[in-house]
Amino acid sequence: MTITNGNLAEKSSDTSRLLDIRGLKVWYKTYRGNAQVVDGVDMYVNQAEKIGLVGESGCGKTTTMKMILQLLNPSQIVVPEGEILFQGRDIRKMNEKEIMEIRRSYVSMISQAPMAALNPVFSIGKQMEDIVRYSGQFPKAGRKEIREICAQAVNDVMIPDASRILDSFPHQLSGGMRQRICIAMSLVTPRQLLIADEPGTALDVTIQDQIHRLLRELVEKKGRSLIMITHSLGVARELVDRIYIMYAGNIVETAETKSLFASPLHPYTNGLIQCVPRLSGGGISAGIYGYVPDYVNPGIGCRFCSRCPDAKAICAKEKPKLRQIKPGHWVACFKYEAPSAERGEQ
Numbered sequence: 001m002t003i004t005n006g007n008l009a010e011k012s013s014d015t016s017r018l019l020d021i022r023g024l025k026v027w028y029k030t031y032r033g034n035a036q037v038v039d040g041v042d043m044y045v046n047q048a049e050k051i052g053l054v055g056e057s058g059c060g061k062t063t064t065m066k067m068i069l070q071l072l073n074p075s076q077i078v079v080p081e082g083e084i085l086f087q088g089r090d091i092r093k094m095n096e097k098e099i100m101e102i103r104r105s106y107v108s109m110i111s112q113a114p115m116a117a118l119n120p121v122f123s124i125g126k127q128m129e130d131i132v133r134y135s136g137q138f139p140k141a142g143r144k145e146i147r148e149i150c151a152q153a154v155n156d157v158m159i160p161d162a163s164r165i166l167d168s169f170p171h172q173l174s175g176g177m178r179q180r181i182c183i184a185m186s187l188v189t190p191r192q193l194l195i196a197d198e199p200g201t202a203l204d205v206t207i208q209d210q211i212h213r214l215l216r217e218l219v220e221k222k223g224r225s226l227i228m229i230t231h232s233l234g235v236a237r238e239l240v241d242r243i244y245i246m247y248a249g250n251i252v253e254t255a256e257t258k259s260l261f262a263s264p265l266h267p268y269t270n271g272l273i274q275c276v277p278r279l280s281g282g283g284i285s286a287g288i289y290g291y292v293p294d295y296v297n298p299g300i301g302c303r304f305c306s307r308c309p310d311a312k313a314i315c316a317k318e319k320p321k322l323r324q325i326k327p328g329h330w331v332a333c334f335k336y337e338a339p340s341a342e343r344g345e346q
Contacts, residue, residue, distance in 0.1 A: 017085075018193060018225050019045040019068070024082030026063055026072070028295075034078055035295035037063050039249035039303075041082070042322065045193065050219060050226040052236030052257070054272065055246035058292055061229045064246075065195050069107060070099050086193075104135045108186035112198040114178035118170040124181055125150060125166030128188055135189040153188040157181070157214060176207040180214070187218055194219060197229045212239055233272050237261060245269050248292050248303035251322065255329035265331040267308045302334070310335055 026038035038060045045051050053061050066072050068084055068091065084091040086102065094102070111117035119127055128150040132138055138146065147166070154162040157180040170178055179199055186194055196215060200208030216239050219226045228239050236243050236257065243260050245253040245268060253266040264270050271288040290307035293299060302308070305315035312334055320332040 016047070017044050018047050018049075018087065020083075020085040021064070021068075022083040022085070024064065024067065024084065025080050026060070026067060026082075027078040027080065029076055029078065030296065033296045036298055037249050037295050038067075039298070041246075041249070041251055043244050043251060043254070045225050045227060047192075048223050048225055049242065050216070050228065050240040052240035052243040053227060053229045053246060054231065054233055054236050054243055056231050056272075056288075056292070059246050060249040061246055062197055065109065065197065065227065065229060068193075068195065069103055069109060071109075101136075105137060105189070106191060107193045107195065108191045109195040110179075110182050110186050110197060110199050114175070114182045115170060117182055118178060120170055122169075123166065124168055124170065124173075128153065128166065128181075128185055131185055131188055137189050150184075150188060153184040154181070156187065156218060157184045158210075159184075176211070179207075179211055183211070183215060183218070187222065187224075190222075191224060193225045193227070195227045195229070198231070200235075215239070233261075245272070248298065249295070250303060250319075250332065252304065252333070253329075253331045254322075259326075259329050263329075265325060265329070265336065266304075266333050267310050267335075268304050271307075302332075 021041055021043050024038055024041045025036070027034035027036050029035075041060070041064055043051075043053075043064075053064070055061055063072070067079075068086070070091065079092070082092070086106070091099065091102065118124075125147070129143075129146050132141070132146045132149050138149070141149070150166060151162040154165050159165055159177060159180055165173070165177070165181070170181075173181065183199070199215065200211050212235060215226070215228075218224075226240070228236060230236055233243075240257055242256050243254065244251050245260075245266060247268045253260070253264070253269050260269070261273075264273060268288070275287060288307060293303050293306065299305075299316065301314075301316040301318055302311075302320055305311040308315065310333075314334050318334075320334050320337075322330045322332045323336060324330050325336055
């Protein structure tokens with residue numbers, strides 16, 4: 001086993017990458033102090049690549065993605081360090097006009113709550129037409145042509161009778177149809193990156209599967225990049241090319257999907273896999289002991305150490321760095337470092 005020390009962002013500094021997040025930290029202001037929800041995240045997305053960001057609820061996945069679109073209230077957060085490079089330009093250094101251009105023409109996000117994403121007082125057609133009109137990508141399109149573009153997007157997500165749907169209001173549609181409309185809105189104009197924030201959370205399992213398959217097909221067909229936020233490794237296994245495992249604001253493991261499932265390395269990754277329900281008569285699924293740490297006082301060491309069955313003394317004293325164990329497979333865990341008496345390992 002070959003271990004390569006270093007920083008994932010430094011090892012992946014290819015300027016051709018679509019998105020490159022480097023050392024991002026995001027803290028929420030609270031009455032008790034700053035909640036350190038995102039603690040030095042490194043990740044990247046290539047052109048036309050499907051990425052999974054996997055972890056339990058509250059581990060910082062959505063916060064990280066909202067930072068790409070600068071959707072968090074600046075008065076409620078502290079960003080002590082980090083870069084978010086989109087096509088080589090740091091989004092954090094962009095002015096409001098440039099950020100709006102990113103939102104309108106380059107990056108879109110599908111919310112896990114479609115009723116919160118859709119405006120209840122405007123028809124579906126009005127909302128979709130505004131996206132097309134203000135994207136700047138169809139400057140010569142008339143009202144009829146814009147309507148046709150929207151109808152085609154509705155048809156692409158397998159909803160029949162597009163004309164009736166465009167004239168409908170969000171409350172007149174089922175949960176599954178509203179989620180499909182959110183996908184249609186994200187793809188109605190050419191976008192290079194689509195962020196899907198657990199798009200099947202509120203849906204039954206059959207509709208979830210339809211939504212996930214539809215999303216994968218549309219992204220592949222249109223040559224877009226995808227970041228799928230999910231707490232389910234099963235969903236990620238079916239949809240994405242590469243997976244980032246996130247725990248308590250840290251990326252603890254990343255690898256190509258096949259490699260990750262063939263040889264999961266981090267104890268948290270193994271815990272997530274064991275949480276998957278077993279349908280073959282092997283008994284109930286195992287859980288992960290304990291809870292995520294207090295983000296106001298998370299400690300200086302590995303944030304998973306209080307729940308980790310393999311924890312050592314060093315784990316509570318130092319934060320492990322991401323290390324490449326084999327080509328493309330990185331893990332942040334002291335299990336994969338040589339023991340050192342000087343550092344107090346036991």
